[in-house]
Amino acid sequence: MAERIDRMNLNRIVPILNWAAGIMILISLVVIFFYAPVESTMGNVQRIFYFHVGGAWVAAVAFFVALLSGVFYLRKPAKIWDTIAVGSVEIGLVFTSMTIVSGSVWGRPAWLTWWTWSPRLTSITVMWLVYVAYFMLRGAIEDEDRRSRFAAVYVIAGFVTVIITYLSIRLLRDIHPVILGEASETAQGLQEFSGIDSGKMVISLNVSVLTFTVLYLTWLANRLRLQRLLDDAAELKTRVMTRLQQQ
Amino acid sequence: MTEENKLASGNLSYMATVRAIVWKDLTMEWHTGQILSVMLVFSLTAAIIYNFALYGSLAAARDASTGFLWVTILLAGTLGLNRSLMAEQENRSLEAILMAPIDRSAIYVGKVISVIIFTLAMEAILVPIFTAFFNKPFWRPQVLFILILGTIGYVAAGVLITSMTVQTRTREVLLPVLLLPLTLPVVLAAAQVTAAYVAAVPPEWSEVQFAVSLVVAYDIFMVTAGFLTYHYVVEE
């Protein structure tokens, strides 16, 4: 499988994905602002929700892909798995940051505070920190194989923070609303907004999630191509060095 | 035969390997006292600092005491982990063990058990001290229970991560950066449960249920992750 991914013609795939992502973003913005209904207790600011949730969901997917890549790398080392892991963690961090920041801005009018150390916000911050630390681990190891190996072990262990974050969102009574599933758990005035089972909101949410998924794949493809260029450059550099040494 | 010779001979079963590693660590600690001394000096100094940091307000100090306890365990734990696993590096005793055809996870289990013992020993000293300094009942059985549960998860993650960081250039500096965020979930949850049980009114089970389940789930996850991946951390 590693060889098949390696051989993919990224130079053709990347531009296609770039266009697809751009179009999807435009479509989703139209859907969110013109198709989705106005929420009755919060008004238009609730529209942040669509990308907030989309980002959170795709971040989890990205970190899961990183975990899978780590497992594949450990079973049979191939550079492509390491690259997919690095790319996925980078992109996962971007989406997580987007989620945290958008949630904070939305929280200000909704709960009258920019931040609170509730279990869910705490756990997503911890998740963010764990994956930032991933890059410190990589930076501290010079040997390529060891770096990839340790990084793989780390993304596997670190995934516990993803599980905890998403579990706490679903299971805990918290200022942060439960969106899907039983509404009875956190129904408390502003914390649960009305009409989420309204079909239009669900469709808009799905469109956002799809958009972010395409965006993830696009960024990943770009990152893979970048790595290929970096590898080519490294190879050329060694050739130049050997030439210089011969002279 | 010394434990190391026994291990290197390759004649040991899995459980015997684990026991040999634990025994080796315990006897070495009995003779040198490196690990416990570092952990204790740090944690006792920290306890005194906390006491004086909130000297002005006794109530604030008592409220913060649970947090202090767990922060101390967290930080002293990194010291202990570093000492324990660097001792392997320095003595090259790990190389001798690795030459034998033992499943690498046995090394992981052995190290986790021995570090848990050291950390619990330190906690056994901290509990009466904290109870005395802050006048809170840290000796309650539920508190002791959650201390043990939390320590298991912390050490399980700690041995795995430390085994990686001792092989890097930046070692002691890198360990807290990697270990603290990763262990925050279990430490925060355990601290919450501790705080609930040292309060004047003991909590209902439903209040602490989620946090305790989280600690247990974390423990299971980390031990499993460490068990399965340790091979890739020590093998070259």
Place this chain on the structure above:
Amino acid sequence: MMTAMILLNVFAQSGVVDPNKNNGYLILGYGVMWAIALFYVLVLANRQRNIREELHLLRQLLEEDEDSQNK
């Protein structure tokens, strides 16, 4: 305290709510979200540009070297 404030808010708002009241936050929220995304895009594009330049340079170096060796 928080709960009381929120419940009070709800009662005060039951019925008529101006949907555009918090539009400033809406724009701010979208703004920072996409600013972060844009930041990553720029970082990727920048790295790509740099590495392409480097590759071009390296290839040129090797070509010149080949030429001078063939002569």
